[in-house]
Amino acid sequence: xxxxxxxxxxxxxxxxxxxxxxxxxxxxxxxxxxxxxxxxxxxxxxxxxxxxxxxxxxxxxxxxxxxxxxxxxxxxxxxxxxxxxxxxxxxxxxxxxxxxxxxxxxxxxxxxxxxxxxxxxxxxxxxxxxxxxxxxxxxxxxxxxxxxxxxxxxxxxxxxxxxxxxxxxxxxxxxxxxxxxxxxxxxxxxxxxxxxxxxxxxxxxxxxxxxxxxxxxxxxxxxxxxxxxxxxxxxxxxxxxxxxxxxxxxxxxxxxxxxxxxxxxxxxxxxxxxxxxxxxxxxxxxxxxxxxxxxxxxxxxxxxxxxxxxxxxxxxxxxxxxxxxxxxxxxxxxxxxxxxxxxxxxxxxxxxxxxxxxxxxxxxxxxxxxxxxxxxxxxxxxxxxxxxxxxxxxxxxxxxxxxxxxxxxxxxxxxxxxxxxxxxxxxxxxxxxxxxxxxxxxxxxxxxxxxxxxxxxxxxxxxxxxxxxxxxxxxxxxxxxxxxxxxxxxxxxxxxxxxxxxxxxxxxxxxxxxxxxxxxxxxxxxxxxxxxxxxxxxxxxxxxxxxxxxxxxxxxxxxxxxxxxxxxxxxxxxxxxxxxxxxxxxxxxxxxxxxx
Numbered sequence: 340x341x342x343x344x345x346x347x348x349x350x351x352x353x354x355x356x357x358x359x360x361x362x363x364x365x366x367x368x369x370x371x372x373x374x375x376x377x378x379x380x381x382x383x384x385x386x387x388x389x390x391x392x393x394x395x396x397x398x399x400x401x402x403x404x405x406x407x408x409x410x411x412x413x414x415x416x417x418x419x420x421x422x423x424x425x426x427x428x429x430x431x432x433x434x435x436x437x438x439x440x441x442x443x444x445x446x447x448x449x450x451x452x453x454x455x456x457x458x459x460x461x462x463x464x465x466x467x468x469x470x471x472x473x474x475x476x477x478x479x480x481x482x483x484x485x486x487x488x489x490x491x492x493x494x495x496x497x498x499x500x501x502x503x504x505x506x507x508x509x510x511x512x513x514x515x516x517x518x519x520x521x522x523x524x525x526x527x528x529x530x531x532x533x534x535x536x537x538x539x540x541x542x543x544x545x546x547x548x549x550x551x552x553x554x555x556x557x558x559x560x561x562x563x564x565x566x567x568x569x570x571x572x573x574x575x576x577x578x579x580x581x582x583x584x585x586x587x588x589x590x591x592x593x594x595x596x597x598x599x600x601x602x603x604x605x606x607x608x609x610x611x612x613x614x615x616x617x618x619x620x621x622x623x624x625x626x627x628x629x630x631x632x633x634x635x636x637x638x639x640x641x642x643x644x645x646x647x648x649x650x651x652x653x654x655x656x657x658x659x660x661x662x663x664x665x666x667x668x669x670x671x672x673x674x675x676x677x678x679x680x681x682x683x684x685x686x687x688x689x690x691x692x693x694x695x696x697x698x699x700x701x702x703x704x705x706x707x708x709x710x711x712x713x714x715x716x717x718x719x720x721x722x723x724x725x726x727x728x729x730x731x732x733x734x735x736x737x738x739x740x741x742x743x744x745x746x747x748x749x750x751x752x753x754x755x756x757x758x759x760x761x762x763x764x765x766x767x768x769x770x771x772x773x774x775x776x777x778x779x780x781x782x783x784x785x786x787x788x789x790x791x792x793x794x795x796x797x798x799x800x801x802x803x804x805x806x807x808x809x810x811x812x813x814x815x816x817x818x819x820x821x822x823x824x825x826x827x828x829x830x831x832x833x834x835x836x837x838x839x840x841x842x843x844x845x846x847x848x849x850x851x852x853x854x855x856x857x858x859x860x861x862x863x864x865x866x867x868x869x870x871x872x873x874x875x876x877x878x879x880x881x882x883x884x885x886x887x888x889x890x891x892x893x894x895x896x897x898x899x900x901x902x903x904x905x906x907x908x909x910x911x912x913x914x915x916x917x918x919x920x921x922x923x924x925x926x927x928x929x930x931x932x933x934x935x
Contacts (some may be wrong), residue, residue, distance in 0.1 A: 345406070345856070348421055348430050349848045352403040354392045357424055361412050363665050376412060377401045391875045392848045402872040404848035407855070411642035417855050427635065429592055451574050452521050454512045455549040461506050462494025462539040472540050475558040482685070483607055491607070494539040496554065500524070500531030521551065521569040534567070540603050541619070542569070545632065547585040553603065553621060566602070568621060576880035578626040581618040581633075582606060588613040588636060596639045598696065600680060601650065608684035612692045620644075625657045630664050640668035643696060645679040655709055658702045662735070669699040672708065680900040703745060706732045711752050722753045726763065734767045798895035799828045801888065804874050806835055807846055809884040813839070820892060827870050847875045
């Protein structure tokens with residue numbers, strides 16, 4: 340992979356935008372702050388610089404450019420981090436379009452992924468056979484045509500489950516492989532596919548790799564569970580998956596939203612109605628992993644679970660989670676319609692479903708409507724309970740105008756006067772504000788490396804800092820043939836000398852990229868990366884090139900450098916005089932480096 344490709348990608352990426360897809364980020368002066376995800380952070384110690392396009396934790400020391408962040412957060416390679424980020428910003432290049440999942444998975448999982456892929460193809464083929472005709476007819480009756488079947492790889496598990504097992508064995512997979520992907524029954528005696536006779540929906544991870552299945556009954560006399568999902572396996576973790584995420588993530592840049600639904604059929608109903616940015620929970624609880632996936636999309640979330648009581652209560656819980664995660668969202672107001680999206684589509688067609696989905700309300704409106712519909716307001720106690728449930732939501736409203744609007748609505752519903760409710764609001768708001776006594780750390784001006792650098796290193800650091808920031812300092816470096824003694828400073832000088840046309844607006848992430856590409860040793864790579872970030876965070880460089888400062892620093896480098904070399908020469912001579920040849924060889928090697 341050429342460095343130029345990474346650099347081109349870095350020019351099109353905003354580190355704040357990408358980091359905020361993973362964690363909650365807040366503005367702090369000219370920079371941004373967040374709880375560091377790389378250690379048990381209690382106070383925000385991760386600083387993100389939009390100007391320098393870097394991040395740095397001043398507690399655990401993690402830092403780098405945007406690709407370093409994604410690499411560390413997702414525990415993937417630098418290349419795969421580039422793929423992730425390229426997907427987010429719509430950066431397309433052929434060199435990034437290679438298989439992803441095989442690059443970083445454990446070798447023992449590779450057979451399972453391949454087995455799942457072959458099994459999905461087997462099910463899809465079985466649906467098109469005579470044996471799969473009834474299942475296919477059922478899908479068509481539900482308005483799922485051949486194009487939808489192909490897009491979602493819908494299949495059929497043959498009624499004779501031993502056929503499926505024998506097929507996989509013929510492809511070279513062991514019974515242990517088949518058991519590990521979660522489809523095997525009766526292992527000891529004539530093993531068969533537990534999904535036999537059911538319609539199969541492959542479940543993909545965010546990269547589009549099949550990781551499991553959900554099977555659905557379709558025969559009228561079948562009294563088994565309507566849906567059966569794959570069990571937890573080494574590659575399938577239900578709480579980490581949003582159905583159709585791998586398709587939807589490519590459409591959200593154009594739509595600006597993502598609908599979150601309950602099931603597969605709802606996803607299909609929205610798709611055929613022209614709405615492609617849609618995912619489903621598949622009947623599982625809303626988890627932190629789901630939050631992480633949605634945050635990456637950086638679009639408005641639109642909640643649309645089933646209209647029954649269970650679905651509405653689930654959305655009420657999701658409101659709290661999304662609010663805490665600071666992800667923008669709205670809710671589809673079901674207007675007391677208990678049908679799910681697929682039922683609406685089957686009954687009213689595309690237009691009826693689209694009209695239903697566009698009836699969006701904010702969290703506070705939904706909460707107020709929910710409690711109003713589900714509260715008995717006949718006595719003072721019941722009306723008081725209604726206030727107790729709704730007031731916590733009012734105190735989180737961002738503006739006083741919204742507070743006034745909702746207090747008026749609550750007053751009208753409950754029968755309590757506006758003034759009484761206002762007093763309650765003020766009391767609750769005071770409590771909430773008191774709880775927000777967050778202790779923060781002051782890192783401005785605190786750069787420990789300054790205290791660790793001696794006079795010579797400080798002078799070299801100043802020169803390097805000016806060289807990174809200003810082309811004029813590079814001219815001075817070349818004209819005066821400056822000799823740095825520090826290995827890191829020599830690396831930076833060499834990099835700048837060979838990259839004279841570098842984009843200085845993006846210079847720090849580009850240098851960090853070069854470190855990642857050219858330095859193989861992890862410890863040295865981390866050390867250099869942290870030193871680059873230390874330089875980027877210096878406060879005293881000024882707004883323009885300072886020639887007198889550079890000249891003074893150069894004089895120190897000359898004087899201290901010569902003194903240092905003289906000292907090394909004396910040490911080498913002493914080693915030779917005492918016949919310590921090994922020590923003499925080490926000192927000579929170090930002297931040679933310093934003279935370069």
